[in-house]
Amino acid sequence: MTLHDTTPPAPTAPRTPTAFPYWENKQRPEWRRRERFVKKVLRHDLFPTDEQAQLLCDDMYVGDPVAEKYVADVFFGEIGHQRGRAMLDEALDHGIDSIPDAPESMKTLFTELETVPDWVDRDLVEQGARVWRRWGTMLYSVAGAITLEIYTEGAVAMPLSLAGGYAGDNALRRFLETCKFWIDVSEPGALFEVGSQARKTAMQVRVMHVAVRKRVGDHPEWDHEAWGLPISQTYEQMTQIGGAVAPAMSLWLLGYQTTPKEMRALIHFNRYMGHLLGVQPQWPTTTIREQLQAIAMTTAARSYDSGAAGKELIESFPAAFAPRTGQRGLKHLRAAYNFRIYSAYCALWMAPGTRKLYDMPRAFPWILIPIARLPLVTATELLRRLPGLKQLHLRTMDRHRKSWHAAQMEGRQAEFDASSSLRR
Incomplete structure (x- = not known):
């Protein structure tokens, strides 16, 4: 630029990992059409504002x-x-x-x-925790299955693959540890009780994430330019969204009627739980609309670059529930049912285009089971609103999720151990 040149300099490109092509992809014709459709039909924006989106991108470099x-x-x-x-x-x-x-x-x-941060509403946190208890084992099913979609991304799949927790023979053990965490944090009052198992588990998970982040970040297979920081604030917040609006809306397919009021409580509950885990993003998604916009943004930015790591993670999940060597009688039957029903859930909540990329177990005829249950679930959801049945339904679902988890663990204890070295 010469002394008298008044041409403004070109704008600086937003700082974004190269494997997160949101800014480029949102300009593609198919995403522009989707933007116009959402604006016309729902009268709000498909994506967050550019300022919010940039904060989400910046947080990919923050731990x-x-x-x-x-x-x-x-x-x-x-x-x-x-x-x-x-x-x-x-x-x-x-x-x-x-x-x-x-x-x-x-x-x-x-x-x-x-x-406790000033923004926390304790009553709202408790309402959100109550929704998780009411969902019972369906929280495990929906959260496990919808997460498979994001395993196509190297930024998410590589830390899990290197740590080995959700891959191969370890997949069921680590998934059950996660289920234990979900049980602990959704117990009544647990997130506010000093010395509670929920707060202990949250801290153990937080420390484990930090240890894994350091080991993965130092590993030669981690591409900082492509992915930013391992287990970044952005993807940790997406995990909180994966416990709030995403499963609430997904479960409507099976008759579980989570209301907008309950979704707002879930958002608040997950945000405070995330705070205890060290999830403190620059742009916290605090409304249903914002969470949907964050989902749309990360969906548009997908690059499907996880390769063999993502393939192993995705294919390991349903396979983890298959009967194991030595299981006999009732244990074998329970495992056989779990394998088939989780195969159906994967088919239900994975996009067909994603699912066909991987070697997934057959869903038919097992997918007919949740479909056949839909009228019963819908009736139960309506009846549970009656004062005399509300608490009974809640206690029944809570007992069921705990008994299912105990049966799967077979006496083992969740460890949340940060000491293990990477598997390669």
């Missing part, structure tokens, strides 16, 4: 600084994992004051755990 400082000082510092895990368990059971030699980073982490 959990408070917990990362603690993990660096303790687990990767002089204290080491064994002593660090013992200190963490002691502080979770008896408070941070029970650790006289706790480093400052640990005190900061627990101050954040014990401080």
Whole structure:
């Protein structure tokens, strides 16, 4: 530019991982048509504002600084994992004051755990937790199946593949650990009770994410230019959306009638649960519309670049429920049913175009089971609103989700261990 040149400089391209081509894809004809359709029919925008979208892109480079400082000082510092895990368990059971030699980073982490943000509405959090309990085992089914769609993305699939938790023979064990987490955090009052199992589990998961983030980020297979930071704020927030509006709307297909009021409670519940996990995005999606816009944005930005890692994760999920060697009698029958019904759920909640890319088990005739149950589920959803049946229905669904999980665990305990090395 010369001294007298008044031509404005070209705008700086938004900072975005190369494997997240949202800004390019949203201009494609098919997405422009979808934008116009949503604007005309629903009278709102399909995508978030550019400012909101850029914050979501920026958060792909952001992790959990408070917990990362603690993990660096303790687990990767002089204290080491064994002593660090013992200190963490002691502080979770008896408070941070029970650790006289706790480093400052640990005190900061627990101050954040014990401080309820001003935006939190406790009643709304409890209403959201109650919806999870009411869904019973369907939370496991829908959350597990809809997550398979995002495993097509390398930014999501590679950390899980390298850690090995949701792949191959480990898939069922880690999924059941996640189910245990869902049970713990949705117990009445659990997220606010000091020393509760929910808060312990949340902290253990938070620390595990940090440890995996560091190991994956240092791994030669991780592409920072393409994917940003492993387990970024963006994809952690998408996990919270995957526990709120996404499953609520998906379950309507099977007759589970989650109302807009209940969805708003789910959003708030998941946001506070996410806060305890270190999920503190620059643009928190706090409305049904915003969550749908975030889903549309990440859908438009898909690059289907997960390759063999995504293939293993997706195909491992339904296969994990198949009968195992040594299972006999009732255990074998239960596993056989779970395998077939989860195969049906995968077919129901995966896009046909995605599903055909992978070797998935046959869904027919098993998909007829949830379809046949739809009238009964719909009737139950209507009847449960009656005062005399509401609590009975809630208790029944809550007991069922716990008994299902206990039967699957067969005496094992969830560990949420951050010490394991990557599998390659």
